[in-house]
Amino acid sequence: MIKVGVWGPGSMGVIALRGVIDHPELELVDVVVHSDAKAGRDAGELCGIAPVGVLATQDPAALLAGDADVVVYAAGANLRPLEAVGDMVSILRAGKNVVSCSVVPLVYPDGVDAAFTDPLRQAAADGGVSFFTTGIDSGFANDVLPLVLTGVSRVIDSVRVTEMFNYATYPDEAAVYEILGFGKPPEYQAFAATPGVFTFGWGPVVHQLAAGLGVKVDRIEESNERAAATESFDTPTGHIAAGTIAAMRSTLTGYVGDTATFVIDHVTRMRDDIAPQWPQPYISLPPKDLGYGPASGQGVYRVEIDGSPSMRCEFEMAEDHDHDLGARIAGSSRMVNAIPAVYAAAPGLLSALDxxxxxxxxLVRPVDGPSPDSRLFQF
Structure with a gap:
């Protein structure tokens, strides 16, 4: 059994916490939390199941001194990336492997500024352990999935990955209304719309795709558009007034020479009909009364590869028809499922290419195992 600690059971980490508890090859040994409300509570209670005998603490010292082999670091880091890097450096120096989703550029460390990677690289070497960041986007949907599809190509002209995401049910209200700026007037300078921020966060993915295909990106261009709501409406997390921002599109284009070869496109909305001129999920699917159809209708990840043959793949995830929850479960589960491989890897900073x-x-459920309803997440 691989002993695992979880640091930061928030919107992603709590799902990873449940995944570690459920996984037959992993043993939960430590949980570090930030909020007073979670401190002292049993890890099972935090993720909606019976107690498991591991109590959450706000002091990471026990985890750092304990016997965890791998730590899942899922603490929020959108506005504190260097602080999060500092946390992860301390874990690596303590001789514990790290699997994370917090500082998204680190999905491809070779594409990140040395100010972020040098401390991690040195700490991994000192601790003799490995570091891996993953998720869905950044992560599986825009690194592993497109690269796997290119494996059946004869010739590749370009690769485009588009995220179409409805944020109406996203549980982190600070991210939705402050960082993304939804519900704010057009003159509000949202952090996510600040020039260069999208390049910082997702530029490494462009370089990773290029590295996976044996070429080098010469330059990256960034664009950002926002769209206002034409009428007021309510969402499960807040109110969007008419005239305030209700959708945003951020695009990175990576050039090989003078050719636009790699594109990462993010289209985020608070309601599906906002900015209809931007990419939309392909909705001409079989009706659900036939037993199949769209899992959520709220969003997909689309991979388009121009070449021979040309390809288009739409990847949709949902939990109880909720695209946001499905994507968070998938991203968290990829962290958990990667733990054995990261634990077995040579020391250093890893990407999906390694x-x-x-x-x-x-994870295949035995025939006489629990019914699906008994394992639904209860966040």
Whole structure:
């Protein structure tokens, strides 16, 4: 059994916490939390199941001195990336591997400024351990999935990955209304719309795609557009007034020479009909009364590869028809499922290009196992 600690059971980390508890090859040994409300509570209670005998603490000292082999670091880092890097450096120096989703550029460390990677690289070497960042986007949907699809190409002209995401049910209200700026007037300078921020966060993915295909990106261009609501409406997390921002599109284009070869496109909305001229999920699917159809209708990840043959793949995730929750479960589960491979890897900073195929080994439910309803997440 691989002993695992979880640091930061928030919107992603609490799902990873449940995944570690459920995984047959992993043993939960430590939990570090930030809020007073979670401190002292059993890890099972935090993720909606029976107690498991591991109590959450706000002091990371016990985790750092404990016997965890791997730590899942999922603390929020959108506005504190260097502080999060400092936390992860301390974990690596303590001789514990790290799997994270917090500082998204680190999905491809070779594409990140040395101010972020040098401390991690040195700490991993000192601790003799490995570091890996993953998720869905950044992560599986825009690194592993497109690169796997290119494996059946004869010629590749360009690769485009588009995220179409409805944020109406996203549980982090600060991220939705402050960082993304939804519900704010057009003159509000949202952090996510600040020039250069999208390049910082997702530029490394562009370089990772290029590295996976054996070429080098010569330059990256960034664009950002926002769209206002034409009428007021309410969402499960807040109110969007007419005239305030209700959708945003951020695009990175990576050029190989003078050719636009790699594109990362993010289209985020608070209601599906906002900015209809921007990319939309393909909705001409079989009706649900036939037993199949769109899992949520709220969003997909689309990979388009121009070449021979040309390809288009739409990847949709949902939990109880909720695209946001499905994406968070998938991103968190990829962290958990990667733990054995990261634990076995040589010390250093890793990307998806350095690891073997990550599967759901050990997760197939036995015929006489619990019914699906008994395992639904209760966040």
């Amino acid at each position: 690891l073997p195929l990550i599967t759901g080994a050990g």
